[in-house]
Amino acid sequence: MSDTDSVDFFTDRELLANPYDYLAALRDECPLRRENYHDVVMITGYDEGVAIYNDTERFSSCISVTGPFPGFPVPFEGDDISGLIAAHRDEIPFFDQLPTFDPPVHTAHRALLSRMITPKRLKENEEFIWRLADRQYDTALSDGRCEFIGEFANPFAMLVIADLLGVPEADHAEFREALLTEVGTIGSSEGETMQHSPLEYLYGKFSEYISDRRANPRDDVLTGVASAAFPDGSTPEVMDAVRVASNLFAAGQETTVRLLSTAVMMIAEDVDLQAKLRANSDLIPRLVEEALRYESPVRGDFRLAKVPVTVGGVNLPAGTTVMLVNAAINRDPRKFTNPEVFDIDRGNARQHVAFGRGPHSCPGAPLARAEAKISLQRLLERTSNIWVDEDKHGPHGNHRYSYLPTFILRGLTRLHICFE
Numbered sequence: 001m002s003d004t005d006s007v008d009f010f011t012d013r014e015l016l017a018n019p020y021d022y023l024a025a026l027r028d029e030c031p032l033r034r035e036n037y038h039d040v041v042m043i044t045g046y047d048e049g050v051a052i053y054n055d056t057e058r059f060s061s062c063i064s065v066t067g068p069f070p071g072f073p074v075p076f077e078g079d080d081i082s083g084l085i086a087a088h089r090d091e092i093p094f095f096d097q098l099p100t101f102d103p104p105v106h107t108a109h110r111a112l113l114s115r116m117i118t119p120k121r122l123k124e125n126e127e128f129i130w131r132l133a134d135r136q137y138d139t140a141l142s143d144g145r146c147e148f149i150g151e152f153a154n155p156f157a158m159l160v161i162a163d164l165l166g167v168p169e170a171d172h173a174e175f176r177e178a179l180l181t182e183v184g185t186i187g188s189s190e191g192e193t194m195q196h197s198p199l200e201y202l203y204g205k206f207s208e209y210i211s212d213r214r215a216n217p218r219d220d221v222l223t224g225v226a227s228a229a230f231p232d233g234s235t236p237e238v239m240d241a242v243r244v245a246s247n248l249f250a251a252g253q254e255t256t257v258r259l260l261s262t263a264v265m266m267i268a269e270d271v272d273l274q275a276k277l278r279a280n281s282d283l284i285p286r287l288v289e290e291a292l293r294y295e296s297p298v299r300g301d302f303r304l305a306k307v308p309v310t311v312g313g314v315n316l317p318a319g320t321t322v323m324l325v326n327a328a329i330n331r332d333p334r335k336f337t338n339p340e341v342f343d344i345d346r347g348n349a350r351q352h353v354a355f356g357r358g359p360h361s362c363p364g365a366p367l368a369r370a371e372a373k374i375s376l377q378r379l380l381e382r383t384s385n386i387w388v389d390e391d392k393h394g395p396h397g398n399h400r401y402s403y404l405p406t407f408i409l410r411g412l413t414r415l416h417i418c419f420e
Contacts, residue, residue: 004029005036009407010068016403019299020340023328031332032314032322038068040302040321041314044328046335046353048312052303052324053357059303059322060085060102061360065094065408067302068321076319082306097199098247099301099360106359108230113244113363115228117164121221125164126370132159133378141382141419145389148415149261152375154180157256160371161249166221171205179253202246203239210241252364256371258297258411263287263376266342268388268417269399273344274380281377286344288372293352294342296326299410301356327410329353383419392416 004025009015015022023044026033031045043049052059062085063072073091074084085102089095098109133156140151158179162172178201213226225245229235266287267274277283305320316322330352331339343349355362362368379386393399393416402413 004033008037009035009042010038010040011407013405016405017401019327020331023325024331027328027332030314032312032316038321040068040323041316042328043311043322043324044332045312046329046332049324049326049329049353050357051311052322053301053353053360055309056103056106056359058305058307058309060306061106061303062089062092062095062100062102063302063304063321064099064360065097065302066092067323067407072304072319079318080307081304081318085304085306096243098244099251103359108232109240109244110359110363111231112228112236112241113248116225116241116245117248117363118224121164121224122367125160125367126374128163129160129371129374130378132156132163133375137378137382144420145416145418148264148417149257149412150414153257153260154253156375157253157260157371160256160367161252164221164367165206165225165245165249166223167205167209168222175205198250199246202249203242206242206245206249207238210238210245214238248364251362252367254409255297255362255364256368258295258409259288259291259368259372260375261412261415262295262297263291263372264379264386264417265388265401265412265415266291267376267380268386270342274386276344277376278380281380283344284373284376284380285369286346286349287376288369289349289352290342290344290346291372292354293330293336293346293349295410296330296352296354297410298354298356299327299406299408300325301360324353326353326356386417386419389416389418 004022007015007022009019009022023042026035026042027044031048032041032043034041043052060082070093073088076084092100094100098106098113101109136152136156140146140148146152155176158175159172162175167175179198209222210226213220213223217223217227226241228241267277277287301324303322303324305316305318305322307318309316330336333339335351336346336348355365355368388396388399390396390399392414393401401415404411404413
């Protein structure tokens with residue numbers, strides 16, 4: 001691509017299927033390149049991206065979800081905007097989500113999450129994942145073809161998180177009805193208002209659960225969630241606990257669905273890869289890491305420079321919005337040899353930033369990896385061959401896919417497969 005200034009990364013639908021040529025062209029110009037439409041500095045270099053991810057002193061996460069939309073509530077003034085951020089944080093959409101918090105608030109809430117989800121609970125949940133994968137495949141693999149995202153990945157990921165947080169099984173059907181219907185996409189490339197409805201539903205349900213368990217403790221997981229304390233021993237407000245649980249629920253489900261669909265697409269597209277995995281299931285974790293690198297489920301994250309910063313030799317004034325473009329960082333040839341090639345033998349694939357890096361790295365990463373490993377292993381064990389449904393996606397060698405219309409997430413909207 002020769003004219004990067006003519007492309008609006010945030011709204012151009014032609015980039016949904018393949019943003020990588022554009023991002024590579026940006027990186028070739030400079031790993032920190034200001035795009036031409038929304039005054040965002042695009043971070044496409046690996047070293048530069050990791051440096052910013054790790055720098056919570058000079059970069060704020062207050063715009064992590066929204067980026068340049070709708071913009072900061074007031075103009076920036078001076079060389080230190082920390083005070084402005086503190087004064088106007090709660091005017092920014094999604095200000096109540098864990099990814100938008102800065103230390104020390106973020107540190108305390110992140111620790112609260114670890115107290116809610118203990119190693120014992122994660123082990124119990126993994127045992128549930130094996131059973132759930134079989135149960136979902138009993139339905140999805142019933143007639144030789146399926147739409148993998150709707151029939152397996154979405155309900156599977158949602159029920160895994162529901163079990164982890166102790167949502168009563170009697171409420172699972174209600175959660176499916178509320179959360180598995182299509183709603184507006186966060187970060188829509190179609191210019192729509194950012195949607196908050198899934199979180200609003202989750203806030204309502206977990207407010208009920210946590211308030212009830214605090215008043216009437218039981219021997220169940222939700223009581224553990226409700227009784228979790230901050231590191232200093234203080235009891236969180238009900239809404240603090242609700243937000244942490246709800247954010248894990250919403251974010252964990254979305255990321256896992258995109259990871260699963262990408263991995264299954266790769267398996268269905270590549271006969272040799274599929275044969276290799278069937279011959280040695282120990283390679284599945286390597287497939288998962290390369291899928292995360294190659295098609296990062298979260299295309300990018302945003303930060304706001306609180307003070308003047310120099311990164312990679314580029315000066316960023318206070319108030320600069322930067323986008324950490326995972327989709328580009330994970331394909332930086334300075335870090336990953338032949339990055340445009342999908343290679344499960346890649347030695348450093350796990351050094352990707354698909355789950356972020358530093359204090360804000362995704363707390364659900366171990367869970368997503370477990371879900372992917374288990375569901376892919378079961379899929380391969382329960383089939384002898386998988387291929388892309390050509391009636392739905394077109395002929396072999398020219399398969400057509402549609403992608404989520406968002407600049408934040410990267411993933412297929414549908415994946416039709418056949419199997420025997």
